[in-house]
Amino acid sequence: MREYRLFIGGEFVDSASGRTFDVVTPRDGSHIAHVAEAGAEDVHRAVAAARKAADHGPWPTMSQPERASRIMRLYELLMAEQSELSDLEAQDTGQTIRVSNLFGVPYGNEFWRFTAELYPKVELIEPVPAYGFPTPAWEFTLLEPHGVVGGITPWNVPYIENSWFLAPALATGNTVVLKPSPETPLTAMETARIAAESDLFPPGVLNVVPGGVEPGQTLVEDPGVDMIHFTGSTETGKRIMQLASGTLKKITLELGGKSPNILLDDADLDMAIPGSLWAVYLHSGQICQAGTRLFVPASLYDEVVARLVEATEGMTLGDPMDYGSDLGPLLNRRQLETVERYVQLGLDEGAKLLTGGQRVTEGVPEGGYYFEPTIFGEVDNGMKIAQEEIFGPVLAVIRYDSVDDAIRMANESIYGLAGAVWSRDVNRAVNVARRLKTGTIWVNDFHLIGPHAPFGGYKQSGIGREHGIWGLRENLQTKYVRVSQEATRDQKFWFQVLGL
Numbered sequence: 001m002r003e004y005r006l007f008i009g010g011e012f013v014d015s016a017s018g019r020t021f022d023v024v025t026p027r028d029g030s031h032i033a034h035v036a037e038a039g040a041e042d043v044h045r046a047v048a049a050a051r052k053a054a055d056h057g058p059w060p061t062m063s064q065p066e067r068a069s070r071i072m073r074l075y076e077l078l079m080a081e082q083s084e085l086s087d088l089e090a091q092d093t094g095q096t097i098r099v100s101n102l103f104g105v106p107y108g109n110e111f112w113r114f115t116a117e118l119y120p121k122v123e124l125i126e127p128v129p130a131y132g133f134p135t136p137a138w139e140f141t142l143l144e145p146h147g148v149v150g151g152i153t154p155w156n157v158p159y160i161e162n163s164w165f166l167a168p169a170l171a172t173g174n175t176v177v178l179k180p181s182p183e184t185p186l187t188a189m190e191t192a193r194i195a196a197e198s199d200l201f202p203p204g205v206l207n208v209v210p211g212g213v214e215p216g217q218t219l220v221e222d223p224g225v226d227m228i229h230f231t232g233s234t235e236t237g238k239r240i241m242q243l244a245s246g247t248l249k250k251i252t253l254e255l256g257g258k259s260p261n262i263l264l265d266d267a268d269l270d271m272a273i274p275g276s277l278w279a280v281y282l283h284s285g286q287i288c289q290a291g292t293r294l295f296v297p298a299s300l301y302d303e304v305v306a307r308l309v310e311a312t313e314g315m316t317l318g319d320p321m322d323y324g325s326d327l328g329p330l331l332n333r334r335q336l337e338t339v340e341r342y343v344q345l346g347l348d349e350g351a352k353l354l355t356g357g358q359r360v361t362e363g364v365p366e367g368g369y370y371f372e373p374t375i376f377g378e379v380d381n382g383m384k385i386a387q388e389e390i391f392g393p394v395l396a397v398i399r400y401d402s403v404d405d406a407i408r409m410a411n412e413s414i415y416g417l418a419g420a421v422w423s424r425d426v427n428r429a430v431n432v433a434r435r436l437k438t439g440t441i442w443v444n445d446f447h448l449i450g451p452h453a454p455f456g457g458y459k460q461s462g463i464g465r466e467h468g469i470w471g472l473r474e475n476l477q478t479k480y481v482r483v484s485q486e487a488t489r490d491q492k493f494w495f496q497v498l499g500l
């Protein structure tokens with residue numbers, strides 16, 4: 001059994017209360033780790049350590065190349081343990097070993113590498129164009145770190161989410177307190193261990209305090225924190241916004257989604273059909289941008305639905321640690337019950353269950369939380385299964401008559417995280433992309449979000465952007481400096497204003 005303690009001020013420590021919690025693998029429900037549980041007192045301690053490192057430490061004042069080279073060195077250390085980290089991530093989250101090995105961990109690592117390369121190229125001092133004041137000045141902006149940034153991350157793909165938060169926040173000179181989800185904190189704790197062993201980060205620069213709602217709320221409310229980066233559900237995001245208002249913190253929110261996926265009538269179905277399953281079934285649908293609403297033209301509906309069902313029934317649901325599994329389990333019993341509830345709701349609302357819809361106990365490890373990949377046809381976009389985030393392997397197929405109808409229904413959602421359009425005619429697809437109200441649109445693709453490109457939500461899917469220059473800028477604030485060039489006191493026009 002693995003044991004982990006909180007990482008505060010450069011040391012691994014027990015929680016003040018002495019409380020711990022067990023981490024269970026979705027694979028078979030067995031305990032795989034014992035983790036110290038952060039409470040309010042621990043979070044205050046972590047914030048104080050981060051505050052000290054932000055206000056007095058060398059980290060924020062280090063040169064850009066120096067900090068970037070430390071981030072790059074950490075990337076190399078994470079790469080050296082990539083295989084063990086992938087294994088642990090699969091056990092902790094239930095994502096298949098293929099997902100964690102080919103996507104989750106290497107992709108998360110890419111954000112460290114890319115950030116280390118991009119950050120030194122950011123101009124931290126830039127001239128401000130002259131304005132028409134009567135006397136001249138030398139004017140420029142300085143980009144500066146916020147100070148202490150708190151990160152709160154969800155359980156679904158924690159290695160990716162933690163890298164998305166940590167790499168840009170640290171590179172830009174902030175100190176951080178990361179509160180990973182209590183459901184899946186293990187690779188965050190391993191990242192802390194690797195960072196601690198490396199000696200790259202002065203004490204207090206990186207702090208990790210796993211736990212649930214109490215440490216999360218404390219982190220958002222603590223006056224020692226300057227900014228909060230939150231990734232999680234829209235409902236919790238709204239709460240974070242309220243809590244942050246007490247100290248008027250800057251926040252970025254990366255929230256839920258119900259992404260539309262539109263097949264146009266000239267789509268290459270050999271690509272679009274498997275593409276639509278990739279869109280919805282990655283990590284058994286437990287992905288924020290999952291393409292859960294598939295819009296199909298009436299003329300192709302029967303063919304598309306038949307091929308979707310056939311391909312789905314050919315997928316292998318099984319042990320996430322088995323390389324043969326296409327789909328793994330859901331996170332836990334609660335998630336399994338949520339998905340079951342939505343399947344019942346879909347039936348009650350009059351949608352047609354085309355395949356799946358059941359828990360699976362045969363041919364999978366005993367005690368795990370397995371659910372069949374599920375497709376509903378004849379879905380009306382107003383149904384709850386088309387409007388609410390299920391966070392499971394459930395696809396809602398919606399028939400449309402005209403492209404205008406498809407776009408209207410795609411936009412009829414409180415969410416606006418991502419979406420896709422499939423067509424052989426790229427101009428036609430781009431015209432549809434322009435009319436969709438989401439932060440990301442793929443044409444003939446899904447899920448690819450590079451470290452170079454902005455990611456974030458429209459509407460209730462979020463505030464702010466991650467990645468690339470956009471993500472770095474969120475972690476920096478702009479200071480304006482005006483150096484007066486007037487040669488003498490007489491040239492100061494404000495002497496006349498007050499008659500001084």
Ligand code: NAD
Nearest residue numbers: 153154155180181212216217232233236254255256257288
């Ligand atoms: P969640 O909102 O329940 O929890 C997210 C994090 O917030 C966890 O660390 C949790 O402990 C913490 N938390 C919960 N209540 C809190 C409170 N009142 N104050 C402070 N912290 C609190 O989300 P989840 O179930 O862990 O994750 C799934 C959700 O995350 C889905 O809605 C998914 O769409 C979303 N998500 C979004 C993105 C994105 O980039 N937009 C990425 C991944 C997941």
